[in-house]
Amino acid sequence: MKRFIACTLILAASALHAAELRAGVAKVDITDRAAGPVNDPCFAKALVLKSESTTLVLITIDAVAIGEIGRIGNNFLATVRGQLEKELGVPPTSVVINASHCHGVVRADTAQLVVQVVKDAAKNLVPVKAGAGAGLEDRISENRRIKMKDGSEVDMRRAYSMPRDEDVAGVGAIDPQVGLLRLDHADGTPLAVLYHFACHPIMNPPSKGNSADFPGFASKVIEESLGVVAFFVQGCAGDINPVRYKEVTRPADAEPLGTMLGASVLSAVRQIATKAGGELKVSNEVISVPRAADYERRIVAIQAEQAKLLAALKPTNINFKTFLPLLIEQKLWPDFPSHYAQSYLHDGKAITQFDADNRASVDAYLQNLATMEHLTRLNTNLALLKKHLAQTQAAGKPTLDVEVCGVRIGDFKLVTFPGELTVQVGLNIKKAANDPHAFVAGYTNGYIYYTPTVEQRRNTGYAQEDCDTLVAPEWQRIFEAKAIEVLKSL
Numbered sequence: 001m002k003r004f005i006a007c008t009l010i011l012a013a014s015a016l017h018a019a020e021l022r023a024g025v026a027k028v029d030i031t032d033r034a035a036g037p038v039n040d041p042c043f044a045k046a047l048v049l050k051s052e053s054t055t056l057v058l059i060t061i062d063a064v065a066i067g068e069i070g071r072i073g074n075n076f077l078a079t080v081r082g083q084l085e086k087e088l089g090v091p092p093t094s095v096v097i098n099a100s101h102c103h104g105v106v107r108a109d110t111a112q113l114v115v116q117v118v119k120d121a122a123k124n125l126v127p128v129k130a131g132a133g134a135g136l137e138d139r140i141s142e143n144r145r146i147k148m149k150d151g152s153e154v155d156m157r158r159a160y161s162m163p164r165d166e167d168v169a170g171v172g173a174i175d176p177q178v179g180l181l182r183l184d185h186a187d188g189t190p191l192a193v194l195y196h197f198a199c200h201p202i203m204n205p206p207s208k209g210n211s212a213d214f215p216g217f218a219s220k221v222i223e224e225s226l227g228v229v230a231f232f233v234q235g236c237a238g239d240i241n242p243v244r245y246k247e248v249t250r251p252a253d254a255e256p257l258g259t260m261l262g263a264s265v266l267s268a269v270r271q272i273a274t275k276a277g278g279e280l281k282v283s284n285e286v287i288s289v290p291r292a293a294d295y296e297r298r299i300v301a302i303q304a305e306q307a308k309l310l311a312a313l314k315p316t317n318i319n320f321k322t323f324l325p326l327l328i329e330q331k332l333w334p335d336f337p338s339h340y341a342q343s344y345l346h347d348g349k350a351i352t353q354f355d356a357d358n359r360a361s362v363d364a365y366l367q368n369l370a371t372m373e374h375l376t377r378l379n380t381n382l383a384l385l386k387k388h389l390a391q392t393q394a395a396g397k398p399t400l401d402v403e404v405c406g407v408r409i410g411d412f413k414l415v416t417f418p419g420e421l422t423v424q425v426g427l428n429i430k431k432a433a434n435d436p437h438a439f440v441a442g443y444t445n446g447y448i449y450y451t452p453t454v455e456q457r458r459n460t461g462y463a464q465e466d467c468d469t470l471v472a473p474e475w476q477r478i479f480e481a482k483a484i485e486v487l488k489s490l
Helices: 002-019 075-086 111-123 212-225 255-268 293-313 320-333 340-347 348-395 423-433 474-490
Strands: 023-029 043-048 055-061 095-099 128-136 141-143 145-148 154-157 168-171 177-185 191-195 227-235 240-242 281-288 399-409 412-414 439-440
Touching: 023 111, 023 191, 043 111, 043 227, 055 111, 055 227, 055 281, 055 399, 075 095, 075 111, 095 227, 128 191, 128 240, 128 255, 128 412, 177 255, 177 412, 191 212, 191 255, 212 227, 212 255, 227 439, 255 348, 255 412, 293 348, 320 348, 340 348, 399 474, 423 439, 423 474
Parallel strands: 055 095, 191 227, 412 439
Antiparallel strands: 023 043, 023 128, 043 055, 128 177, 141 240, 145 154, 145 168, 177 191, 281 399, 399 412
């Protein structure tokens, strides 16, 4: 009997040990302070998690992308993974790196800093309890794609002007859900908070100085309130802007948006109960998605539209100096824009004809302005199409290989992709997964530009998401099916 009890206790202790989840965290400033003024710092943060059989290294970086654009080169992922495998024995497939997509400028030695911050986190592993949850933040983002009355879509960018108000029919959806993972020490004190949200961190313009944008301010609120390291994971933000991103009546400022997001995270994360023995899983799979094959057709279509618009420009007797006062006069005094009423009574025919000629000139000038604004949108997106045509031709194969990673930490589940996923893709996957703690992240383990929906990809209006892309419309079906499969396997 004593032997039976002893064996039972040994087995129980063994099961407890096997179920133990340990974690370590660290962060490092990666801001390039020699690149110009600094509004707020950019960080790389490491979360190292270990169970008996699995190791996960999750890294978040305040940078625009993991390769292709910005300071982080295309060899960054392989360099970091190679060094971590050599120095810590971590398999490359267990390293997951997410870029916030802020436009801060990071140091040239960021890869070495990231390796060191992971090593620092790995030195401080402690038993943890994990809990998953979700919050809501619907005040700080908006869909940047505008649905037009002619059935096309355009987008909101600082590279060009907005369409005319009278041509707008509607806007797209946002995803206000905030995905949450809370990690506590064994005694219940918090160690780390991971929060997942979908929105472009582009509220602070470059002229304001180096910045981690709203995620930096949100993380600061969380860290100072709870004494944790806060990890921001970017979601499906391809077509999601900060709210009122195009506002010109006051300076752009990311801090109020980040403060609101941080407060929403705090409110929700305090409701999460953590428990020991959380499951840790990580998967990594390379899939192939089809490259776009319609660049030439779309380029020809834009060039034809440009020619049509140029031919539509109207001759006009005025320039901007004379246009503006005439427009004001005609709007303020539509019946008597040119002079007092008595002049119209004295010589009505001549002055009335004069007004008619001026109205025709103003109308022509307004139409030319609208044509010019349309041309700026076409010119910008035409350049993107030509860029990716050249990339595709240089690649020499019809498919693109991309990593799809799956992560489970306790009840928290995440599937990742290297493209700028548009919001409807994430909404589709979460709905199909039917799991309140399943989330989708883009901008992870590489960068393949925008990955829009089939509907967006076939847009006739030309927006950044459907021009600044390497993929054919069929990519969406392939990825969504794989993402759902991965989440269910977790």
